[in-house]
Amino acid sequence: MLTKRIIPCLDVKDGVVVKGIKFLNHKKVGSIIDMAKKYSDEGADELVFYDISASTKDALVSKKWVEEIARNINIPFCVAGGINDVENARLILNSGADKVSVNSPAIENPLLIQDLAKTFGSQCVTVGIDSMEIDGKYFIYSKTGDIKTRTNTKILTKDWIKKIQVLGAGEIVLNCMNQDGVKNGYDINQLNYLKSSIKVPLIASGGAGSKIDFYDVFCKTNISGALAASVFHSNDIPIKDLKNYLIKRNINIRK
Amino acid sequence: MSVGIVDCGGANLNSIKYALRRINVDAEVSSSIDVLKTKDAFILPGVGSAGVVMSYLKNKKLDEFICNTNKLTLGICIGMHVLFDYSEEDNTKCLGLIKGEIKKFKSDSKPIPQMGWNYVDGIDEFTSISNYYYFANSYYSRNTKECFGTSSYINKITSIVRKNNYIGCQFHPEKSSTAGELFLKYFINQI
Numbered sequence: 094m095l096t097k098r099i100i101p102c103l104d105v106k107d108g109v110v111v112k113g114i115k116f117l118n119h120k121k122v123g124s125i126i127d128m129a130k131k132y133s134d135e136g137a138d139e140l141v142f143y144d145i146s147a148s149t150k151d152a153l154v155s156k157k158w159v160e161e162i163a164r165n166i167n168i169p170f171c172v173a174g175g176i177n178d179v180e181n182a183r184l185i186l187n188s189g190a191d192k193v194s195v196n197s198p199a200i201e202n203p204l205l206i207q208d209l210a211k212t213f214g215s216q217c218v219t220v221g222i223d224s225m226e227i228d229g230k231y232f233i234y235s236k237t238g239d240i241k242t243r244t245n246t247k248i249l250t251k252d253w254i255k256k257i258q259v260l261g262a263g264e265i266v267l268n269c270m271n272q273d274g275v276k277n278g279y280d281i282n283q284l285n286y287l288k289s290s291i292k293v294p295l296i297a298s299g300g301a302g303s304k305i306d307f308y309d310v311f312c313k314t315n316i317s318g319a320l321a322a323s324v325f326h327s328n329d330i331p332i333k334d335l336k337n338y339l340i341k342r343n344i345n346i347r348k
Numbered sequence: 349m350s351v352g353i354v355d356c357g358g359a360n361l362n363s364i365k366y367a368l369r370r371i372n373v374d375a376e377v378s379s380s381i382d383v384l385k386t387k388d389a390f391i392l393p394g395v396g397s398a399g400v401v402m403s404y405l406k407n408k409k410l411d412e413f414i415c416n417t418n419k420l421t422l423g424i425c426i427g428m429h430v431l432f433d434y435s436e437e438d439n440t441k442c443l444g445l446i447k448g449e450i451k452k453f454k455s456d457s458k459p460i461p462q463m464g465w466n467y468v469d470g471i472d473e474f475t476s477i478s479n480y481y482y483f484a485n486s487y488y489s490r491n492t493k494e495c496f497g498t499s500s501y502i503n504k505i506t507s508i509v510r511k512n513n514y515i516g517c518q519f520h521p522e523k524s525s526t527a528g529e530l531f532l533k534y535f536i537n538q539i
Contacts, residue, residue: 167522167524187361294461347465
């Protein structure tokens with residue numbers, strides 16, 4: 094049986110790993126390669142690298158660190174940030190990334206998703222969504238890496254999810270902004286609200302604070318994986334402990 | 349000893365090179381028959397789509413080259429798919445080295461593609477490599493005759509095939525941590 098994935102996310106800004114609260118006030122937490130290698134060795138199922146400086150500065154993620162990650166780790170990884178055409182994506186994938194994740198550029202030009210899927214296959218194309226609840230409705234936000242550029246697109250998350258799957262998205266990372274960085278648990282209501290519209294693997298992001306939060310999200314939703322950053326970076330939840338904890342509670346996890 | 353990684357026009361070529369390097373095996377990525385001729389074994393990497401990979405192989409005359417080699421050849425994911433007669437992906441006629449068709453997953457309840465770590469139950473000579481491996485696929489094989497490993501996703505699927513010098517794996521050994529390294533070593537040891 095396919096196992097549920099535990100995915101550390103490394104937010105990268107100006108070449109180092111950072112983490113902020115609710116997308117703001119980013120603080121340096123470590124070097125990219127050291128942290129990638131650490132997680133890979135500890136049994137992470139996959140890694141995500143979000144270059145949060147990229148989409149706000151219109152700069153493509155540097156190819157060099159992608160190649161360095163590929164040389165040093167032997168698990169899949171996804172690169173996100175500023176990828177806005179097929180050639181950018183090709184550069185990242187040829188450097189050794191397994192998937193590219195698009196967010197803001199796909200909102201500006203949804204056909205980007207189709208171009209990427211046709212060229213590289215849907216399994217290479219992740220769409221990241223920053224979704225926020227406002228008065229009982231979920232909306233997608235763009236350019237969330239910086240408070241000055243962050244915009245409510247007024248597009249309903251449910252509508253966007255339907256559209257991107259038609260265009261060829263192979264996976265969705267749903268970042269629930271109301272929960273991000275506050276360690277109150279994953280947004281189970283939102284994940285369940287959206288699940289009937291999602292036919293591709295769904296990764297939950299935002300809100301992990303304890304091992305129980307991971308157990309809850311795997312028990313109460315049908316997500317394929319859970320993504321987190323700060324609880325792993327701070328070593329509050331070592332990945333090995335988390336996996337043993339979930340295995341003991343009959344969650345289908347790779348040892 | 350050196351492995352030729354056949355450039356099929358897709359991406360993920362370096363991942364395989366680095367994975368082989370980590371187990372101290374020399375490898376070179378190339379689409380040139382003159383370069384590939386000098387190698388001791390081949391890997392057909394697996395990112396892209398069956399249609400794109402096949403048309404690239406044909407343009408470079410690599411389809412004939414692969415079909416005529418008697419050196420050990422490992423197809424990974426799409427690289428495995430193209431070893432078969434036909435793939436539903438892009439309605440593609442493939443190399444025809446192994447009988448059978450590659451089909452698209454169909455399910456109302458399970459996400460497609462299959463993405464993540466699944467258990468491979470190795471058969472016969474492949475029993476010892478039974479383990480969790482990383483998969484990323486929307487298409488699959490249900491070959492039974494040349495099947496040397498199975499996994500379960502929506503259906504029972506063929507995760508390892510072998511016919512003569514051709515081996516195919518549906519998963520990505522280059523991304524499957526220590527299990528993947530052991531699988532690649534197993535392949536290398538047979539050269």
